[in-house]
Amino acid sequence: MKQSELFTKTRKEAPADETSKNAELLIRAGYIHKEMAGVYDLLPLGVKVVENIKEIVRQEMNAIGGQELMMSSLQSKDIWTTTQRWDDDVVDVWFKSELKAGGEIGFGWSHEEPITEMMKNHLSSYKDLPVYVYQFQNKFRNELRAKSGMMRGREFVMKDMYSFSLDAEQHEAFYQKTIDAYHRCYRRLGIGNDTFVTFATGGAFTEFSHEFQTICEAGEDEIYINREKGIALNQEVYNEKTLKDLDVAENELEKVRTAEVGNIFNFGTRKCEEMDLYVNDEAGNRIPVHLGSYGIGVTRIMGVIAEKFSDDKGIVWPEEIAPFTVHLVTFGKNENIFREAENLYHDLKNAGIEVLFDDRDIGPGQKLNDADLMGMPYRIVVSEKAAEKGGVEITKRSTGDIEFVDPARVIAHLTEG
RNA sequence: CGGGGUGUGGUGUAACGGCUAACAUGCUUGUUUUGGGUACAAGUGACUCCGGGUUCGAAUCCCGGCUCCCCGACCA
DSSP states (O other): OBGGGOOOOOOSSOOTTOOSHHHHHHHHTTSEEEEETTEEEEOHHHHHHHHHHHHHHHHHHHHTTOEEOOOOSEEEHHHHHTTTOSSTTTOTTOEEEEOTTSOEEEEOSOOHHHHHHHHTTTOOBGGGOOEEEEEEEEEEOOOSSOBTTTTBOSEEEEEEEEEEESSHHHHHHHHHHHHHHHHHHHHHTTOGGGEEEEEEOOTTSSSEEEEEEEEOTTOSEEEEEETTTTEEEEGGGOSHHHHHHHTOOGGGOEEEEEEEEEEEEEEETHHHHHHTOEEEOTTSOEEEOEEEEEEEEHHHHHHHHHHHSEETTEEOOOTTTOSOSEEEEEOSSOHHHHHHHHHHHHHHHHTTOOEEEEOOSSOHHHHHHHHHHHTOSEEEEEOHHHHHTTSEEEEETTTOOEEEEOGGGHHHHHHTO
16 A cells, blocks of 8 residues: 555554564554543454454364354353352453343453353354354453563453364364464464463363463563473473473573463363253263363464564564565655656565555655554665665565565565565 | 553643743745755644642642553463
8 A cells, every 4th residue: 555545644653652672663654543531443454464363263163164254252151150150259350341231242252152151152062062163252351460562461362262172082172182273373473482381380271281481571471391392381380390290490491571472271061061061972861061262362463473573663564464574665766766666666565566666755764664663564665776786675674674676576576475 | 461661733842839831844825046954024723630638829739530651471
C-alpha cells in the first residue's frame, strides 16, 4: 500500500505511561494503540502482523487435523458451575456481568467448559473420535496487574485448541503431535531457537502440563535450560529428583528469563466426567472422553517478537510475520526517479510481494527513520544516488547488508532470498 | 491485593503559593531543503485527572477518589 494513505503516524517519543520496550516500539511505529492498562487496539499494521501470526498457526493446526471454529465470548454461568470453576475464589480472572433480563454471564477467559458442553451435541460414538477443534479468539482475563505492554493483558488474542480423544493412547499421540506442531510454529515465527518446552506442574485442574517458553528479558518466568541436551525445566520443578530423572547436572544448566508463548494441558477424563460427555464404545459401554487443551498467545507473541527483534532504531520483523516484505522508499525532486519507484511498486505488487511504498512528500531523513522504526525486512531505496551506484539500493533490516540491484532484477533478487 | 511512584495542549517536558501556564515536537500556511527527523516565518492547539478544602490568591499545599507505571503476590 501507499504510505500516504496509511492513516497511522510514527512518533519520535513513546508515551510516558509505557515503559516496556514492546509497547513503546509498537506504539511509536503505529502498530497498536493503548485503550487502557492491558488493553490495546490493533491498528492496520498491527492487524497485518497478527493475521500473519494466525495464518502460520492456522496452517500448522490444520496440518495435524485441527478444524477451525469460533466460540462466543459471552459464556453461561451454569456451564462453569458444573465444574466448580465459576467461583471467583477458584478462578480469579473472571470478568462477569449481568443480563438485563436477569442472570449472570461471564466473559470467556478459556473455553474448555463451553466447548465440552457443545460437543455433547455432536459426539456420541467411539466412531466420532478423535476430534480436534481450535479457534482464534479474544480472551478476557481480569488480571490484578496488567503489565509489560502486550505481555500480560486483560484482553488478548489467543489460539486455543481442544482435543477430544477416545482413550489415553489416542490422546497421548495427539499431545505429542501438537508439541511438534508448536515447534514448527515457533520456528516459522522466528523464535524457534529460543523457545523451549518445559515441564511444569498442572495446577489444580490438570494432571500435568507443558509450557513453551521463549527467552525474553521482559518475560515473567525463569527456566533452566541445557541447549545441547534440549532440556528445559521450570523453576517450580527444579529439584534433585527431576535433575536425576533428566540425567543432567546442576552446573550444566543455564538460568534464563522467559515469556510463556504456549501452554498445553491434559485434563484426562475428569472434565468430561464432570460435564457428562460420554461416548459408546464398540461394546456399547458409556466411556468418558479424554480432553486436552492447547493454547498459543497470539498477541503476546507479537510483543515477544517486537521485544526480541529490535535495535535502537526500531523493530526488526522476521520475514514471515512482517506486515510488508518490502518498504519501498524514494526521495528527491526528480520525477523520473519517482516514476521508476512507482513502477517498481506495481511490479512488486503484481509479483505478489507485500510492499509499503513511501510516496510521501517529506525529507529523506524522516523516511529512512520511519523505515527503520517500522521494521520491514527489506528496504528498497530508489534515488539518484542509488541509480549512480547501479540501480536501486536493497538493505536487509536484520543485518544492515546493502546491495545495489538492477531494477529489473529486484523481484528475482528477493524471491531467490 | 500489599508496597512505591505518577498525572500539565495530540506527544515529550518546564513553571517559588503570585503577571496572560512556558519550551520542544506535532499539525496548518508560505519560502527553503532532498541520503538520516533541513532552515526560517506566521498560525493552531490546555476547564493543569476528578471532587472537596486551606488561602486575598492553588498546576503548586491538605483530604478523598480515579488513572497509569514499577516491585511483590497471582498466573488453569
